[in-house]
Amino acid sequence: MHTSFLSHAGGRYFWLALVLIIACCTAYLLDEPHQAPNGGTWLGYTLGTMGALLILWLLYLGRRKRNFIQGWGTVRGWVSAHVYLGGSLLVVATLHSGFQFGINIHTLAYVLMCLVIFSGGYGVWAYVTYPAARNELKRSQTLDDIFMQLEDADGQLKREIGSLAADIRGVVTSAIERTEVGGSLWAQLAAVDHSKVIIDGVVHANPDQVKVVSWLVQRLTIAEGAESKKLAGVVRDYGARQKLLRVIRADIRFNGLQEVWLYLHVPLSFGLLAALIAHIVSVFIYW
Amino acid sequence: MLEVAVIGAGPGGLSAAARCAELGVDHVLLESSPKIASTIQKYQKGKHVMAEPGILPLRSPIEFDAGKREEILDNWETGIKAVGVKIRYGAEVKSITGEQGNFVITLTNGESLEARHVILGIGLQGNPRQLGVPGDQADVIQYTLDDPDEYKNETIAVVGAGDAAIENAIALANHNKVFIINRKDEFARAKEGNLNLMMAAIDAGTIECFYNSAPAAVELLEGQEFRANLQLKTSTGEANIPLHRIIARLGAIPPRSLVESFGIEFPNSDQNAIPALTSQYESNIKGMYVIGALGGYPLIKQAMNQGYEVVEYILGHDVKPADHDLLANKFNGLPYDLDVDGVLALMQERIPVFAGVNALQFRELMLDSKVLAPAKGAAIFQKNDYTNTFFTILEGSVDIEINAQLRISSGVGSFFGEMSLMSGRRRSATVYAGDQCVVIETPRRSMIKLIASVEAVKRVLDETFIVRTIQQKFAPNTPIAELQPIAARAKIHQYQPREVIFQEGDEADTLHFIRNGSVTVSTFIDGRDVVMSYVPANTPIGEMALLGNTTRTATVTAAVKTETISIDKASFNLLLERSSGLKERLQALVQERHAQNVALQSNTESSDLLSFLMGQGLGEATDVLLIDEDICVGCDFCEAACAATHNGTSRLNRKAGPTFAHIHVPTSCRHCEDPSCMKDCPPDAIQRGGLGGEVFIGDNCIGCGNCERNCPYGVIQMAYKTEAPDSYWRWMLFGLGQKPGKGKAAVVGESSFKQAVKCDMCKDQHGGPACVRACPTGAAMRLSPEEFVDLVNVVR
Numbered sequence A: 001m002h003t004s005f006l007s008h009a010g011g012r013y014f015w016l017a018l019v020l021i022i023a024c025c026t027a028y029l030l031d032e033p034h035q036a037p038n039g040g041t042w043l044g045y046t047l048g049t050m051g052a053l054l055i056l057w058l059l060y061l062g063r064r065k066r067n068f069i070q071g072w073g074t075v076r077g078w079v080s081a082h083v084y085l086g087g088s089l090l091v092v093a094t095l096h097s098g099f100q101f102g103i104n105i106h107t108l109a110y111v112l113m114c115l116v117i118f119s120g121g122y123g124v125w126a127y128v129t130y131p132a133a134r135n136e137l138k139r140s141q142t143l144d145d146i147f148m149q150l151e152d153a154d155g156q157l158k159r160e161i162g163s164l165a166a167d168i169r170g171v172v173t174s175a176i177e178r179t180e181v182g183g184s185l186w187a188q189l190a191a192v193d194h195s196k197v198i199i200d201g202v203v204h205a206n207p208d209q210v211k212v213v214s215w216l217v218q219r220l221t222i223a224e225g226a227e228s229k230k231l232a233g234v235v236r237d238y239g240a241r242q243k244l245l246r247v248i249r250a251d252i253r254f255n256g257l258q259e260v261w262l263y264l265h266v267p268l269s270f271g272l273l274a275a276l277i278a279h280i281v282s283v284f285i286y287w
Numbered sequence B: 001m002l003e004v005a006v007i008g009a010g011p012g013g014l015s016a017a018a019r020c021a022e023l024g025v026d027h028v029l030l031e032s033s034p035k036i037a038s039t040i041q042k043y044q045k046g047k048h049v050m051a052e053p054g055i056l057p058l059r060s061p062i063e064f065d066a067g068k069r070e071e072i073l074d075n076w077e078t079g080i081k082a083v084g085v086k087i088r089y090g091a092e093v094k095s096i097t098g099e100q101g102n103f104v105i106t107l108t109n110g111e112s113l114e115a116r117h118v119i120l121g122i123g124l125q126g127n128p129r130q131l132g133v134p135g136d137q138a139d140v141i142q143y144t145l146d147d148p149d150e151y152k153n154e155t156i157a158v159v160g161a162g163d164a165a166i167e168n169a170i171a172l173a174n175h176n177k178v179f180i181i182n183r184k185d186e187f188a189r190a191k192e193g194n195l196n197l198m199m200a201a202i203d204a205g206t207i208e209c210f211y212n213s214a215p216a217a218v219e220l221l222e223g224q225e226f227r228a229n230l231q232l233k234t235s236t237g238e239a240n241i242p243l244h245r246i247i248a249r250l251g252a253i254p255p256r257s258l259v260e261s262f263g264i265e266f267p268n269s270d271q272n273a274i275p276a277l278t279s280q281y282e283s284n285i286k287g288m289y290v291i292g293a294l295g296g297y298p299l300i301k302q303a304m305n306q307g308y309e310v311v312e313y314i315l316g317h318d319v320k321p322a323d324h325d326l327l328a329n330k331f332n333g334l335p336y337d338l339d340v341d342g343v344l345a346l347m348q349e350r351i352p353v354f355a356g357v358n359a360l361q362f363r364e365l366m367l368d369s370k371v372l373a374p375a376k377g378a379a380i381f382q383k384n385d386y387t388n389t390f391f392t393i394l395e396g397s398v399d400i401e402i403n404a405q406l407r408i409s410s411g412v413g414s415f416f417g418e419m420s421l422m423s424g425r426r427r428s429a430t431v432y433a434g435d436q437c438v439v440i441e442t443p444r445r446s447m448i449k450l451i452a453s454v455e456a457v458k459r460v461l462d463e464t465f466i467v468r469t470i471q472q473k474f475a476p477n478t479p480i481a482e483l484q485p486i487a488a489r490a491k492i493h494q495y496q497p498r499e500v501i502f503q504e505g506d507e508a509d510t511l512h513f514i515r516n517g518s519v520t521v522s523t524f525i526d527g528r529d530v531v532m533s534y535v536p537a538n539t540p541i542g543e544m545a546l547l548g549n550t551t552r553t554a555t556v557t558a559a560v561k562t563e564t565i566s567i568d569k570a571s572f573n574l575l576l577e578r579s580s581g582l583k584e585r586l587q588a589l590v591q592e593r594h595a596q597n598v599a600l601q602s603n604t605e606s607s608d609l610l611s612f613l614m615g616q617g618l619g620e621a622t623d624v625l626l627i628d629e630d631i632c633v634g635c636d637f638c639e640a641a642c643a644a645t646h647n648g649t650s651r652l653n654r655k656a657g658p659t660f661a662h663i664h665v666p667t668s669c670r671h672c673e674d675p676s677c678m679k680d681c682p683p684d685a686i687q688r689g690g691l692g693g694e695v696f697i698g699d700n701c702i703g704c705g706n707c708e709r710n711c712p713y714g715v716i717q718m719a720y721k722t723e724a725p726d727s728y729w730r731w732m733l734f735g736l737g738q739k740p741g742k743g744k745a746a747v748v749g750e751s752s753f754k755q756a757v758k759c760d761m762c763k764d765q766h767g768g769p770a771c772v773r774a775c776p777t778g779a780a781m782r783l784s785p786e787e788f789v790d791l792v793n794v795v796r
């Protein structure tokens, strides 16, 4: 029925990758070249060619997944193969290098490749972990639903403070108006909260709405009669609003963590392609 | 005295009056609204009107071809002027009495006219319900709103609480002060989206609502800023609103009761029933004729042709109907030396199910049907095909292969294919053509219409369905004749969604066979009903108790609208006697169900999930898109893939739709067993596909929007066609054009118009549904009902 990309077709590509790794390792161990193992031996060339072709094929996923019309197989299958065969590249390329590293274009290509693979590894982990965590966090609602609830909560609070004293109105209104969510990538990932509130004409930082809630609670101690009852309602509803904001911020953060690796993975892949070309060209020219 | 009074200036009435004028027949055309063709006036501005069915020639003194609404209306206006039609606007007919040669027609303003013949072409839209208070004829009141932007800076009251009222009020509120007058204390009849908009507008103060209020009177104010005063009766007393305009959206009065008051009879109380007419469009009242949509012909061209023909018939001319050549072509290869009417008569004589159908209806049925002469041995349809047409045998015979052992032969006059027609499920047998065989294939929609209007057809089909079901499911080796007495005692039951079929603890006295729809099985555990399983159509239910103990061990409830056939205990025992092996087969089924129930009973989450899925209409689905939220990364590739493969409009909305546990039901077509969307499509553009069973909309959609309203799951959109997606490499390498999968809003071609679009299960794509194929993580899945139970098990 439905399976995740990791177990696509009974883990077909996992086994394929495993066979590939074992075959490469066996060949490497059995091979007895006349020189120290490196990319220039017969086996080195074979592994290098395999690795280069693998890289090109891995890059092609970017095209395949956007080919909605004639694409071959399912994207899930492609992703599954991408993940496992991409992982096996680490072994293929390392064996190709014969563990000979230095400060040169060849090692640069190798390092870039490792970064691409590791960022991809993180991506797999993130794709497996975060969707479920976010679903749990939002209790099966969408982020839009929660934003809608926030809007309702804001409206409700504005109505409630309508009949309260001017200082309360000022503080709550400014806190609502100056609530911020999202922001730069960094702000999203670190869940930095730049929300502000104006109290007595002074702008205060109001992360997690803590400042305004504590002000309201203090204000409640000096409120009397009907005002006190109404203000207690405001405090309660502001608490609910704070919770909604927490969910929103956590979800935005999770979303960032779920997607951030792509900002490394994709550009580095193109860097890798360039370095790979330089590596191959230089091998043929200077050899 | 007039020769002919034509009532209703729609396409049918206009054409009839124009033909009268052309032939110099003394006539009048009575139209209730202030302009011609009020139905067409109400189409959206600039709508492209289609001239379906394309193969039917037009026969009318006035022009009609596909084109813009405005052009067509202009053409008609000039057309009727040119031939000298005598039309009277604002003339709403209230009653017709008298008889052929001497009809008296009375208008709502009290005036009456006399005519020898009456042609009724009042369509199906009905007349808008009026306020019904003093002053409600004043011109400050209008019953439609064409263009809300026409009014600015006015004070306007919208009366009504349905979708039309809400949509008007919201559109008007952009530039005007708007009140909405609601008789109740909530907007219960409105769609959810409209309700939310309304509540938001009331909260924001852009619309002011009077709840529990009804108009009491309208007084005109002369020479003042406001044109009138609307007096309201509210729950707290009286209120007055000075205003410029009142828009009353109180719905339309369906024309049926009016038509019945003229003496015209309908065959039954079914909503879709149409009056019985002769092949010359004459009703049960001599001299009173019915044409167009009211007579069951929902397209403009048909109505216009009938308008022409009916005048010819009244004058006693022997004209062939416009569709004559179409039928003649259809009957071309038949081995009879007869004209079209002769062949039609022969067909009705040979095929008993059609015997009771009147000539006009039968003609219409044959226009929709195909006449096929398959080679001997060719399969007419295969077991498990998803087709649902109905077949009758005109010549030769066919072989029906139910299973490897059972093959029955059927001869001239009998029919087959009624099982899938009635249940909406896959074919249960393969049918092979015999020697010299000629069969008539009738589409489902035409048959459904026929069943709704001809009682005899319904009865014959039901009886046959029952006896064939009993044979197939319980006694495959017993001849039909022996099963006849059992079948005669079986009954058909109808259940509404959530209606209980039988209750846990009841005495078990009948077996039910689900003929269409589906049911859930639940038991009472720890003070609540726990749903254990879902049973689709084409299966027996309630056999457990009949085989063993005598009380019901579970409650069975209809998940959607469901029909069952019940067999009582005595008949059931008779069946067990007659059919060897039946007992063993049923026992095996019982065991399997027991095992499933035990597995599910212990888990309330899966039970809740099952109930949730049923609540989302999955009980009538044949194929549905679900998303596992625990794996979905929200990349929207499913939507992008859908748009890229379907003219730029995604037919699924991933984010919309409810989620339970982590199973999300996006807004996307469920490909229902008995699709509500298909019920009222004038050009019959919605079809059901072959093996996949997909419900899809063809290019002949005229954009009327009926299906959008009829689909209970809101999955149909009205959309323009957009351009094909740009090249990937151009986007990737040079950043040119649009990202693949982001459809362009650009409309293709000048004459483009909104048509209905929805999921077609990618029937034209290789490799199956693009949404599922494009999902990188495997979260998107398409399931058939048989797989729901597995899903629920996996979830545990």
Ligand SMILES: Cc1cc2nc3c(=O)[nH]c(=O)nc-3n(C[C@H](O)[C@H](O)[C@H](O)COP(=O)(O)OP(=O)(O)OC[C@H]3O[C@@H](n4cnc5c(N)ncnc54)[C@H](O)[C@@H]3O)c2cc1C
Pocket (backbone or CB within 6 Å): B007, B008, B009, B010, B011, B012, B013, B030, B031, B032, B033, B036, B037, B038, B039, B040, B043, B044, B048, B049, B050, B051, B052, B091, B092, B093, B094, B121, B122, B123, B124, B125, B126, B127, B291, B292, B293, B294, B297, B298, B299, B300, B301, B303, B682, B702, B703, B704, B705
């Ligand atoms: C949105 C929409 C889009 C459509 N698009 C197309 C299309 O593109 N192509 C197509 O072929 N069909 C289309 N149709 C269907 C088409 O409009 C109808 O089939 C056609 O109008 C039927 O014609 P008629 O003459 O039978 O009735 P109508 O057109 O309904 O005309 C009936 C007339 O009778 C008048 N009337 C009613 N009651 C009385 C009374 N008591 N006294 C006097 N007069 C009365 C009405 O005011 C009206 O003018 C569409 C329908 C809709 C709703």
Ligand code: SF4
Pocket (backbone or CB within 6 Å): B668, B669, B670, B671, B672, B675, B676, B677, B678, B695, B710, B711, B712, B713, B714, B715, B716, B758
């Ligand atoms: S469009 Fe609506 S009614 Fe029609 S098959 Fe799809 S879900 Fe069912």
Ligand code: SF4
Pocket (backbone or CB within 6 Å): B680, B681, B682, B683, B684, B685, B686, B697, B700, B701, B702, B703, B704, B705, B706, B707, B708, B755, B756
């Ligand atoms: S809008 Fe829907 S009902 Fe109307 S013609 Fe098109 S497919 Fe048929």
